[in-house]
Ligand SMILES: Nc1ncnc2c1ncn2[C@@H]1O[C@H](COP(=O)(O)OP(=O)(O)OP(=O)(O)O)[C@@H](O)[C@H]1O
């Protein structure tokens with residue numbers, strides 16, 4: 001119901017009720033007043049008729065009495081007149097009364113005996129009437145009685161006229177109220193609300209199917225529009241916050257990628273420069289080993305060979321890091337790779353008294369990737385977790401399929417997520433941003449090059465994925481590797 005209609009009902013309802021009550025009371029009081037006036041008038045007429053008849057009877061002019069009776073009947077509001085004898089017998093009556101017999105002998109007896117006026121009301125011929133019965137007295141003797149009957153129907157006519165005027169007044173009041181209320185409602189309520197609704201909608205237009213099926217008034221509509229606007233603003237602000245977070249993440253990745261790229265160029269050059277002399281040193285060491293039989297030379301040559309191998313390992317990783325890698329993309333079953341890693345490291349786990357559990361999602365689809373390099377990633381992350389659990393602990397390796405924003409953050413994409421949850425010493429917040437940096441390591445010299453995670457990160461980003469870390473010094477570390485299901489330009493190849 002519109003606010004105009006409501007206001008109209010609220011304002012016009014009481015007015016109509018008030019008018020009806022006033023009309024009813026006015027009708028009652030005017031009916032009583034008119035009856036009173038009519039009775040007084042009737043009494044006066046009856047008294048006059050009584051005196052006139054007594055006068056005529058005194059002169060024994062019976063014809064005059066009849067003429068008088070006939071003349072009075074139909075005059076003003078008089079229906080008719082009846083004459084009775086002293087014995088109560090019926091003597092004469094107006095023509096108009098012939099069909100309606102006298103029905104009140106008790107009153108007649110009372111009038112004849114007490115000489116008092118008696119009046120009563122009855123309906124005659126369907127019309128309300130009032131009868132006045134008076135004694136006729138001649139020389140102090142009651143010689144009969146006269147009944148004057150007056151019509152009361154005039155009262156009903158008056159009352160009907162009053163009713164009509166009240167109904168007319170009520171109708172006029174309703175129309176006037178309706179017009180006033182509708183003008184006020186439109187100018188003062190509906191239009192401002194319409195403007196507010198238009199403003200609320202301007203923030204983001206509503207879809208057609210969102211429009212309400214139920215009829216609602218302006219305030220309900222305003223309330224709904226505002227709630228929808230708040231919901232839209234809320235959704236917009238939440239998506240803005242999410243977009244900002246995603247932007248910050250992409251920017252951080254970009255910065256890190258730029259840093260990695262420059263370090264990569266440096267590392268590639270360095271690896272090349274070191275590679276040749278290393279080959280020479282190891283070649284010479286081999287010649288020495290073959291030619292020299294003295295134990296001191298053999299022992300030292302072996303140490304040289306071992307250290308050269310170690311340097312070669314670092315150089316190889318440097319070259320890996322410097323993107324000197326050639327990825328072989330195949331359809332790859334991640335669970336197969338994790339199984340291999342688990343198998344490979346199981347003896348080491350038990351040697352260190354650690355536990356490793358797999359929680360793999362059953363219906364995980366295969367991805368497009370380089371099985372060997374991804375195994376390197378998983379091995380490195382697992383070894384890091386093992387190193388973090390110096391005093392025992394558990395590593396849980398799990399997989400899942402997740403829909404998330406793609407690298408451009410413009411659409412969502414499906415990712416295979418490989419998680420490594422360890423119960424180790426965690427990473428302190430001060431260094432957590434640096435763990436993917438090349439050569440960043442907290443391990444003792446000779447135990448870690450600090451290249452594991454940066455190389456892994458490079459491999460994963462080459463797959464179109466990403467890595468993230470969530471760690472607290474009390475609860476251990478969760479390292480996640482995100483690998484997209486769909487990779488652009490998939491070369492065909494056998495299953496890994
Ligand atoms: N699961 C983990 N728990 C605690 N710290 C970790 C974890 N994984 C990585 N780190 C921290 O990140 C650093 C960098 O790791 P990264 O694998 O790049 O190098 P590294 O393990 O030190 O050396 P490398 O892997 O070359 O032998 C580690 O030294 C360690 O401080």
Ligand SMILES: [Mg+2]
Pocket residue numbers: 380383384448452453
């Ligand atoms: Mg490592």
